[in-house]
Structure formats: structure tokens, C-alpha cells
Amino acid sequence: MAQLTMAKALNEGLRKSMEDDAKVVIMGEDVGKLGGVFRVSDGLQKDFGEHRVMDTPLAESGIIGTAIGLAIRGYRPVCEIQFDGFVYPAFDQIVSQLAKIHARSAGQVKMPITVRIPFGGGIGAVEHHSESPEAYFAHTAGLKVVACSNPLDAYFMIQQAIASDDPVVFFEAKRRYWEKAEVDTSAVPAPLWHARVVRPGTDVTLVAYGPMVKTCLDAATAAEEEGRSLEVVDLRSLSPLDFPTVFASVRRTGRLVVVHEAPKSIGLGAEIAARCSEELYYEMEAPVLRVTGFDTPYPPSRLEEEYLPDLDRVLHAVDRSLGY
Amino acid sequence: MAQLTMAKALNEGLRKSMEDDAKVVIMGEDVGKLGGVFRVSDGLQKDFGEHRVMDTPLAESGIIGTAIGLAIRGYRPVCEIQFDGFVYPAFDQIVSQLAKIHARSAGQVKMPITVRIPFGGGIGAVEHHSESPEAYFAHTAGLKVVACSNPLDAYFMIQQAIASDDPVVFFEAKRRYWEKAEVDTSAVPAPLWHARVVRPGTDVTLVAYGPMVKTCLDAATAAEEEGRSLEVVDLRSLSPLDFPTVFASVRRTGRLVVVHEAPKSIGLGAEIAARCSEELYYEMEAPVLRVTGFDTPYPPSRLEEEYLPDLDRVLHAVDRSLGY
Amino acid sequence: MSLGSPATTDLVTETTPVATSTSAGPELVQLLTPEGERVEHPDYPLSLSDDEYRAMYRDLVLVRRIDVEATALQRQGELGIWAALLGQEAAQVGSGRALRPQDFAFPTYREHGVAWCRGVDPLRLLGLFRGVSNGGWDPQEKRFNLYTIVIGSQTLHATGYAMGITMDGAVGDADTAEAAIAYFGDGASSQGDVNEAFVWASVYNAPIVFFCQNNQWGISTPTGHQTRIPLYQRARGFGFPGVRVDGNDVLASYAVTRKALDDARTGQGPTLVEAFTYRMGAHTTSDDPTRYRLASELEAWKLKDPLERMKAFLYKQQIVDGGFFEALDAESADLAARIRQGCLAMPDPDPLSLFDNVYAETTQVLRDEREEFAQYLAGFSGGQH
Amino acid sequence: MSLGSPATTDLVTETTPVATSTSAGPELVQLLTPEGERVEHPDYPLSLSDDEYRAMYRDLVLVRRIDVEATALQRQGELGIWAALLGQEAAQVGSGRALRPQDFAFPTYREHGVAWCRGVDPLRLLGLFRGVSNGGWDPQEKRFNLYTIVIGSQTLHATGYAMGITMDGAVGDADTAEAAIAYFGDGASSQGDVNEAFVWASVYNAPIVFFCQNNQWGISTPTGHQTRIPLYQRARGFGFPGVRVDGNDVLASYAVTRKALDDARTGQGPTLVEAFTYRMGAHTTSDDPTRYRLASELEAWKLKDPLERMKAFLYKQQIVDGGFFEALDAESADLAARIRQGCLAMPDPDPLSLFDNVYAETTQVLRDEREEFAQYLAGFSGGQH
Numbered sequence A, B: 001m002a003q004l005t006m007a008k009a010l011n012e013g014l015r016k017s018m019e020d021d022a023k024v025v026i027m028g029e030d031v032g033k034l035g036g037v038f039r040v041s042d043g044l045q046k047d048f049g050e051h052r053v054m055d056t057p058l059a060e061s062g063i064i065g066t067a068i069g070l071a072i073r074g075y076r077p078v079c080e081i082q083f084d085g086f087v088y089p090a091f092d093q094i095v096s097q098l099a100k101i102h103a104r105s106a107g108q109v110k111m112p113i114t115v116r117i118p119f120g121g122g123i124g125a126v127e128h129h130s131e132s133p134e135a136y137f138a139h140t141a142g143l144k145v146v147a148c149s150n151p152l153d154a155y156f157m158i159q160q161a162i163a164s165d166d167p168v169v170f171f172e173a174k175r176r177y178w179e180k181a182e183v184d185t186s187a188v189p190a191p192l193w194h195a196r197v198v199r200p201g202t203d204v205t206l207v208a209y210g211p212m213v214k215t216c217l218d219a220a221t222a223a224e225e226e227g228r229s230l231e232v233v234d235l236r237s238l239s240p241l242d243f244p245t246v247f248a249s250v251r252r253t254g255r256l257v258v259v260h261e262a263p264k265s266i267g268l269g270a271e272i273a274a275r276c277s278e279e280l281y282y283e284m285e286a287p288v289l290r291v292t293g294f295d296t297p298y299p300p301s302r303l304e305e306e307y308l309p310d311l312d313r314v315l316h317a318v319d320r321s322l323g324y
Numbered sequence C, D: 001m002s003l004g005s006p007a008t009t010d011l012v013t014e015t016t017p018v019a020t021s022t023s024a025g026p027e028l029v030q031l032l033t034p035e036g037e038r039v040e041h042p043d044y045p046l047s048l049s050d051d052e053y054r055a056m057y058r059d060l061v062l063v064r065r066i067d068v069e070a071t072a073l074q075r076q077g078e079l080g081i082w083a084a085l086l087g088q089e090a091a092q093v094g095s096g097r098a099l100r101p102q103d104f105a106f107p108t109y110r111e112h113g114v115a116w117c118r119g120v121d122p123l124r125l126l127g128l129f130r131g132v133s134n135g136g137w138d139p140q141e142k143r144f145n146l147y148t149i150v151i152g153s154q155t156l157h158a159t160g161y162a163m164g165i166t167m168d169g170a171v172g173d174a175d176t177a178e179a180a181i182a183y184f185g186d187g188a189s190s191q192g193d194v195n196e197a198f199v200w201a202s203v204y205n206a207p208i209v210f211f212c213q214n215n216q217w218g219i220s221t222p223t224g225h226q227t228r229i230p231l232y233q234r235a236r237g238f239g240f241p242g243v244r245v246d247g248n249d250v251l252a253s254y255a256v257t258r259k260a261l262d263d264a265r266t267g268q269g270p271t272l273v274e275a276f277t278y279r280m281g282a283h284t285t286s287d288d289p290t291r292y293r294l295a296s297e298l299e300a301w302k303l304k305d306p307l308e309r310m311k312a313f314l315y316k317q318q319i320v321d322g323g324f325f326e327a328l329d330a331e332s333a334d335l336a337a338r339i340r341q342g343c344l345a346m347p348d349p350d351p352l353s354l355f356d357n358v359y360a361e362t363t364q365v366l367r368d369e370r371e372e373f374a375q376y377l378a379g380f381s382g383g384q385h
């Protein structure tokens, strides 16, 4: 067992996938010699060669479009989008092609493509480098969408995503890249589409994913000191959403706060609120509350601490929830 | 007062805007000589010239990108995207530029651009011609999004959108293009961002927009025969959402069914459900129910009647709502 | 020059489409004149057997027959829409026959002639336009990708596929090596994706042929609104060769594509082929071309009809006799009847198939939606509503 | 050739970047050799006054000083990141000074030298990299658009703007007519948007100059991964002229851009200028170029330093004396001090400004969010938490 950062865990996971399956190829901007701007593919080109780790031309539509062609040829491409805000030039290829080819072909053409996207804010970056575009993809039928929040998950989830015969948009909480944890590579991973209760509690459920899982865990720790027991659920899969796990938690606590960095309106929180409000209509003791980014463009970095949900805003919502 | 189809009402509205403001220009694929594949810009190139109604090269990113440049130069472009499914190549220009330039420039650069998109299904078309991509745009901060459902609104809303200094994504319910109604061009239009109660009722509120407004009105008529009084709200504006009007209606009826063609997960219905569930927590007599497209790609046209919410599915949901 | 409209400079060759669209310029590769005279081109030697000539003509005729029948079926309400290939038979049959079995083709929505050459049953194509399927055949089996409707997308897929050919080491041998071909239109040439495909193909020296059917129109938009120089010259901006072929000449289309494919498979990299042709029909059955183009243009192009010139050639060469045409007529009629019957007999899909194949591994969310919908439908048959 | 990696064919000029990136080929337009010798080029006559030569050198020096200071401020934690222009001063000052007041420039994120020429206070640039603003100046006032970070987008904006110039009738007169210039990098040339901009500019014959600084790298990606022919040749695929200029030669950059702008404003349409230069620093302060390029490459380019050659020229021509350099040093130091002070004094934005300017006309939803957040913040000062 080793202490790994999340970036390194992803790197090890990618390496494992490439060793296990010769059809796995990595492609993207600066993923080869540089190892990616976050070093997630560090060393892989050196070890697997330029034909398996490709520094592509600078064009995201081209990256996804050619990956689709490679998949038709039997490859299993892992595409890196350098930052969240740069996925949009590839939006058409993702939404109109990648998501639809399996259905269009009545299942005859598989699209085992993983699109890795470092996402979210909190790293003091300039515009377009801190976005949370997951709702666009989770709203798109035909795509699967996951987000990893910690090194252990990162190690296994990336391998599971690559092994999936469906296209997976794989979000990596970029400000958690450097956080370390034990990674037992011999563990048996949970299924990729399952949410996980990462901290049990009894009073209020916090549902989060990606970077906000740690924020919620910190909030739960702080709340404990005030005698409040918060349960934290890490969604892990954003499409499909694992409602059974969420419902079970909310049935236990009766109260739910959903936390994400993305803007509030028509985000993941809206869907979870809508489903829980319907499914648990007689069981909820308070309305579902949301702690999210605002309905504004991501601000310049000197304002990001105000923009991003933090421990205080989460606890404030917990207070409100308990006030019902 | 004249009986106009919605397509013709839009055409008249465009004409009025072009007469009123010499900076208004129309651009898109086949909008000039052909008058657009739905004839919405019919005759305008003939009357206003090729420099005000431009048949552009075939590239949506180019259409929006050059429109942005024209706006910087002081023009007020109205861009047509030929069909809903072809907006995605322009997604980056819309989401990263059009939506953000006003904020980026601290208000110094206005983006008075209208992006017209015929949307929705029900016309027996092939793939990509029947989509409902509104959630992508309504989730995007910096954009305004509206949908017209009838000729009178169409006539005024297109003018209001063009006159707005903000970028407006303007959805036109394509299967309602040929439906006629009286258009009193001398009427005083409601503000663009306001929803409207299009049929008052007491038992359940139906909230819809675009093509589903007529479906809901038909359902309300059918329900009346069974002695049920349904109130129908036409949202008109999808971003911002006019919650005061929606809340007021649901306060009256205590029950809400949201109807849209777009896939269920993380659609407009989710947001409306989440807000109403929170805001009207003590007032709702049933959970918010949604009648929507499925979480699948839009099907081949011989299946679209199954896919699209219809009167029966709406009434089924009304039954369920009243069953609480 | 009217402000804001496409430029009229000395560089412009195709600004006023009606006046210039029938003249392709001296660079045009032609092996068969509109009158059916066989001419030679130093770069594209071609000698076919009489059987091969006859087979090509047969393809042209049958492909046109399929198209005519589908158009009729649409008029009768059996298809939602049809995108006719009328006028483009030679470009499609020529290039389609140039493909080897191991090659892979990526069509738009109009390549019915190429589909024919790849052995895709025309009924499969009709399924898409009838609205019973968004695809219809196994792309791997026929090495013919599904139709792609979003303009330009498939050029990147083809390029990626071609990169895979290289990665598999399937480039080099003149006989066994593989190549990809991407079809697209003159309108599509403006899309970012197509130009990105050129970047990729050139940088990776991919074994691909870009086959652009310049049929002079993208719906109502003339080619002069997409480019001010001949389209085949686009390639030189990306560092690979471009060639303009007479797309109404099936022999030239065949020879030029074959050379480009052979170059690709032997490691010479991509070629852009511009097949200069004409969309003799409407854009689709929903379109009304009288709104935007003159009848005289069509008349001028009718003189270059791809079938007529091949027919004239066969006659002149005395390769055929009356019996050949009679037999072909009968075969055509049979094919049309089979298509018609097959189309009418095509069942609508099962409602619950909505939920099939959205994913390779379906999800609980979809299973639940399917179950709920199934119950809802069952409620009807039980008379609940 | 390794499979799947960029091609090595005879067409490839820049495959192994280290070996070839310093040699631009015979097509390079140069008016000043690396040694500071003035040479003539028949197409680009240039005669400047001594004052003008001095002013250009002053620009180069001050622009580099701004850059050095900003890099230092980033190292000290005052800026979040900085994208240095080190090595590209001549391309930027040359092209920037070629612009007339009425022209409009559309930069990337690295055009600090052009910003300088347009009169944008360097502090405004720093605001963006410090994270107090996503913009920082009034683009209309300076006729210098905001920095655009998404690669390639701005080329379409510039093209649309140039179409507007034509529509306004502001093309024709050699003195008063207007032009637009779009800056972008070698990496950006692969983006669909840039190629669509070429399509539009060419079809509309727009008064625009595409100014590509080929600094040999897009982060860690050498230009040979973006194109296998010299980039200026891309233009010929779209039917307009391309020219490669020595981007480390401020005089040539000036002369070539001036001619291209004049062609544009007088109705000759677009030109692509490829300024062949070198990114002497890291991509940004977050980057570590030792991971992907050899020190020897940088050494070779140092011999072509844009400041050194201009300095040598001024000396050789005896246009300056020691006093000039002393005064310039002092001016540089003052400028740097002002920037440093200004940067440190820059206040953080007000938290509630988050909600400002999202729209020209704000919305009730945003007003409510703002109000709720204001109350939440007030709760803190009231000690609620």
C-alpha cells in the first residue's frame, strides 16, 4: 500500500489500463512529453511510445472526432481535455456523435471512449480554467459521467471507465490532485455507477461529488463538534445517478443538502432535489436545499473563495434544513 | 388584425425590427434567397439587401463567432441555427464568448445577439432535427433563453429579443410554425421575461413552454370534460425563469406538473421542481411531477409519438398528482 | 460588389453561381467527355474490360433507379424525407468501385451510390428516411459507416480510423494495405471539423482520401459562398495534394479515386479529391430549388448527365447491344419493385425499443423509465384511459 | 517513423523541432539581420526617421521590462500566473506599431507588446493575471479587444468585425479606411475556428490581417505537430496571400504588417502573416519547458534576440549615443516601479461584484441570489457564525 496523490493514482490507473489492454491509447494536448499540464499522464509516453500516448494538434473537436474513428477501428481511446473550459469546441462531437453512435447503430458500434476533464475551481487560475460543466453532459442521453474525489477512487474509477464499453466523461477534481491518501491497489473496487456513503450520520444528508466531497467531510467534522451528525454521500457517478443510495440515506436522516460548485440553476442539485422531493414526499422533514456556485460566470480568482461553496455555507444550509 | 401562422408572425417581427433599427442584420445558412428552410426570413433579403440578410458559409461556430465581431462593431445580429441539433458546433462560441463577454468587459461590451433555433420534434424528421437543447443554454450564466409558443408571442418576443442588449437564445416551437392565430400588432406586449397564465384553473397547475403549451391547453380542455380545472402557465422565458408567476399559480392550485419534450434528467422541469419544492414546501399538496422526453436520444420518427409527451401522458400525471 | 455579400475579386472563380458553376476549369481530370468520347490523361491511365465497363454502367442505372423509387415513395408518404443523389451517380459509383474490400468508407446522408457499391441493401437506407431507424446496417460488416447528418463530423471519424490503420501497421503493401475514404459536400468544406480533419490527416500522414462532391449547392447556398478558389486547392494549405475530377465521368472518378486510395495505402498520405458535379434534384424532398436557382442551370448540366455519356460510350465502343439495355431495364424494374415492397412491409419499431441500446450497459435510471412507460402503455390496453 | 506520431515525409519541414525550428527557410522576409545589418526586400521598402527607429527600440525595451516585472511579481505571489512574451517583442511591437488608430486588434492572452502599442496601461493587463478581473480595459476606447483565452475564438470575432468595416463602407481610402488584425499562435492554427475565420474572411473579402506568431511551441507541442508545411502557406488553401516574416526583426514585422493592413483597408482582402519567432521563456509561469525542449534550442535563438539586433543596428547606424540608453534604462526602471506599486495596491474586488454585469439588464433570479448572499455575508459580520 502506498500513499498517493490523486494525480499519481490516476497515473497509476492509466498505466494499469494500458498494460492490461494494448488497445488503450491516450490522446490530447501536451499529454505525451510533458505528461499533461497536471502530470496525470507523466512518463506514459516514455514507457508506451508515441503511438499509444499522442500529443495531438491543438483542437478539441479533432481529438474527440478522431478518437471516435479510432474506436470504430477497435481502439479504446482516453482523451484528455486540458481544462474544463476547453471542452466546448468538442461539444458537438461529444453530444451528437459520441453519445449517439451506440444507439444509432443499434448497438453494433461500441464507443469505449473516456474523456478526462480536470474540473472545478479553487486553484487561482484565469478565466475558463475553473468551470464545472458536468450538467451539460449528465443531461445528455447516451453519455455516462463520473467524478472522482479521492486517490483510491481515482485509481479504480479511471480503469473502470476505460474498461466500460460506453463513453464516459470522467471529471477529476483538479484542486484535489495533490491530496494524498493510501491506495490499496489490490482492493476490490465498488461498481463504477454506485454512490458511496463516505461518512455515516443521522441528522442531515450531504450529497456531493468531486471537489465538494472534502468540503462536506470537513463540514461534517465541524458539525460534530456542535453535536450534529451529518451523513456525507459521494455520488461518484453523475449519470446514471445512483438514487437508491441517495434515497436510502435521506430516508435515514429525513433531510438533504446537495452541494456543488456548478451554477445552481438546472445543475445536478436540481435533479436530485426533484427526485427526492417526489420519491420521498412523505418522508422528508425539510425541503432539499442546495449549496452551489452562483448563476454567474466563474469569477476572477480573487473572488473565487466567495463563489465556491465552503464549509460555512454548507453548515449554514444545514442550519436552515434543521430549522424546518 | 390578421390571422398569421407563427412562422409568418416571426417573419413580420423580424421585418419590423429591421425597419426600426438599421443595425439589425440576419445571418445564417439559407436565410437569404431561400428565406430559411422554414421560410421565417422569407422575402427579407429581397427587401433589405444581401448585406442585411446574409447567406453565410456552412459553419455554425463561424456564424456565432462573426456575429460577435459584428456586435463589437455595433451591429445587432440575428443568427439562425437551421435546426436544434446543429447548434452544437457553435457551443463554444455561445457558452465561452457570447455568454461571457459582457461580464468579462465589466459591461463595456454589449452582446445584443439573438440566436434563433427552431426546436423540438413531432415533424417526422430524421436524426438531429427534433431536439430540445434548451437546458444547456438555460444552465449557462450570461445567456437569456426564451421560447415562443404562439403567433402573437412570436411577433413581439422576437422584437423584444432583438432589442435586448443581452444575448438571447430564441427557441421556436417548430411544429407550431404553421398554426394560425390573430396577431394584433398594435397590442402592448408583456415584458419578455414574464411567464403567462394562458388558461386559468384551480385544481392543478401545468407549466410548459414552446410546443408543449398547446399540448397542455388541449389537456386542460379534455380535463374540463371530466370536471377538472387545470391552470396552464406558458413560461415564455426559460432563463431567467419567472418564479413569481409560477409560485403564484401553484399557491392557488397546490399541485404542479411540469411538461417538456427534452429529456427528464437535469432539464427545466428539475429546476422548477426543486424551486417549488423548496419555496412552497408548506403549500404543496403533492410533489411536483414531470412529464418529459425520456433519457434517451431522440428516437427515429416512427417512435416520436411515443417519445413526446402528449395529452394522455399529461392527464395521467394530473391523475397521479391528484392522487396524493 | 454588394456590401456584406461574398467578394468579387479577381481571385473569385465562382461568385455568380449560375454563370460559372458548369465550368470546372482546365484543371479538371476527365476520361470521358460529355459526348461519350474516351480521352486519356497522363496521370490516370485506365483500361477496363468490357465486362467492367458494363458493370459500371449497370451500377449507374440501378443506383439512379433506387433513387427515383425512393423519391416516389417519399411523395407517397412512405418516407419522411429523401436526399436524392440524382446527378451524382458517377462520382459515387466511380469512387465506390475504386474502394477495395478492406477499405472503409464514411458517408454523409447522400451516398446511396457508394452504399450500393459496398453491398448495403438499399432497403436499409430507406429505413432511416422512413423513420424506423437512425442507422440501419452493420458498419463493420460492410465497411461502410452509418450515414452522418451533422455536416462534416464524419471526416474526423474517417481520419481517426485511418490513423488506426497506420497504428495497426496496415499501410504499405499495394494490395493488402487499407485506406479510409471520407465523403463530404462543398458546403461542408467550411466546417471547422473538416479543416481539423485536414490538419490531423496531414500531420499523421493518414491513409485517407477526402472525397468532396462539389454539387455546386449546399441547399440554397452556391459554392461561391463557401470558397473563392476551387475547392480542391484547399488541400495545398495543409500540405497534401488536391485534384479536381469530372464527377459526372464515372471512369475519371474511378481512376482518380483509385490512385488516391493507392497512394494512401502505400504510405503517401492523404489526397483531397474534388468531384465536380451537380445536384440535379432538390436538396431533399422537402426543398424547392426553384426558389433559388435558374432552370437554365439545370438544363446546362443535363447535357453532362453521367448516365448518358456512359451509355453513349458503350454504344460507340460497341460494347453492348440492345439486349443488354433490355435486361438492365428488367433488372431495374425488379429492384424497384423489391424496394417498394420491402419499404411498405417495414414494420414500425416496438415502442419500448426507445430504451434499447442507449448504452452498451443500460442503467437503473433507464430501466425504471422503461418499466414505468411499459406500465403506462399497459394501462391503455387495460382500458385505464 | 514511429506509428501514430506525426509524419515524416518529404513534405515535412518541422518534424523534429529542435533540429529545424530555428531555420525559417528562404521565404523569410527580413529587413534586419540578427547581427543588426539593414537589408532590403523588394516588396517591403521601409525608410524610417531616426526618431522612429529609436521609438521602436524604446518600445522593445519597455515591453520586455513590463514582462520581466510581471514575471517577478508572479514569482512573488502577486499574480496568479503570467504568460510571458519574452522573445516575441519584435513581432508584437512591429505589428502593433503598424496599426493605425482606426484599426482594431484582437489579441490572445500574450499580446502585451501590442497592448502597449495600443496605449493600454500594463497595469490593466496585470489585473487579469492577478485575478481581480477577467478583462480590465475598455476595448472600444483602445480599439484593442479583451484578451481571449479560448484558443482561436478571437479570429472569428475579428473577422466579423472586419465584415462590419466593409458593411460600414469604411474600406477603400488608403488613409482613413479601417482594418482588423487577429493575433493567434502556431498551435491555434489547428482549431476549427481559425480555419472557419479563413473561410469567412476570404469569402467576404474582409479587411483583416491574420497575424500568427509561430513561436515554435504550443505549450510542449512543437509546430511540427500542428502542420507539416510552413504555416503561412495555409492561406493559399483559402485563396488569399500568406507571408512569412522574421518575427524577431521589428522592422520587417512592421513593414510586412503595414502592407497587409494597407491591402486590407484598400479592399484587397485578407493576408496571413506568419511571424517566425521563438518563445524564449516558459509557456506561462506554471510551465516547465525543460521537460520538453533542449537548452541548446534556446541558446540558438538567443543569437537572434530581437532587442540585441535592433540595438546593434542603432549603434552601427550611430543613431544613438550612450545617453539614450541611460535615459531608457531610467525610464524602464520607473515603469517597472510604477507597475510593481500599482500591482501591490490593486484592491480585491467587492464580493458582491460577483453579480455585477452578468447581464446588461439583470434578472430577478440574480437579484435574489445577490440579496441572499449579501444577507449571508452580513450574518458573519454580525457574528452569526
Ligand SMILES: Cc1ncc(C[n+]2csc(CCOP(=O)(O)OP(=O)(O)O)c2C)c(N)n1
Pocket: B029, B058, B060, B082, B086, B089, C110, C149, C150, C151, C184, C185, C186, C187, C188, C189, C215, C217, C218, C219, C279, C283
Ligand atoms: C452542422 C450542420 N449544420 C446544418 C445542417 C443542415 N444541412 C443539411 S445538408 C446542408 C447543406 C450541405 O451542403 P453540402 O455539404 O454541399 O452537401 P450536399 O447536401 O450538397 O450533398 C445543411 C446546411 C446540418 N446537417 N449539419
Ligand SMILES: Cc1ncc(C[n+]2csc(CCOP(=O)(O)OP(=O)(O)O)c2C)c(N)n1
Pocket: A029, A058, A060, A082, A086, A089, D110, D149, D150, D151, D184, D185, D186, D187, D188, D189, D215, D217, D218, D219, D279, D283
Ligand atoms: C480551446 C483551448 N484549448 C486548450 C487551451 C489551453 N492552452 C492554452 S495556451 C495553449 C497553447 C497555445 O499555443 P499557441 O497557439 O502556439 O500560442 P502560444 O501560447 O505559443 O502563444 C493551450 C493548449 C486553451 N486555452 N483553449
Ligand SMILES: [Mg+2]
Pocket: C185, C186, C187, C213, C214, C215, C216, C217, C218, C219
Ligand atoms: Mg453540395
Ligand SMILES: [Mg+2]
Pocket: D185, D186, D187, D213, D214, D215, D216, D217, D218, D219
Ligand atoms: Mg505557439
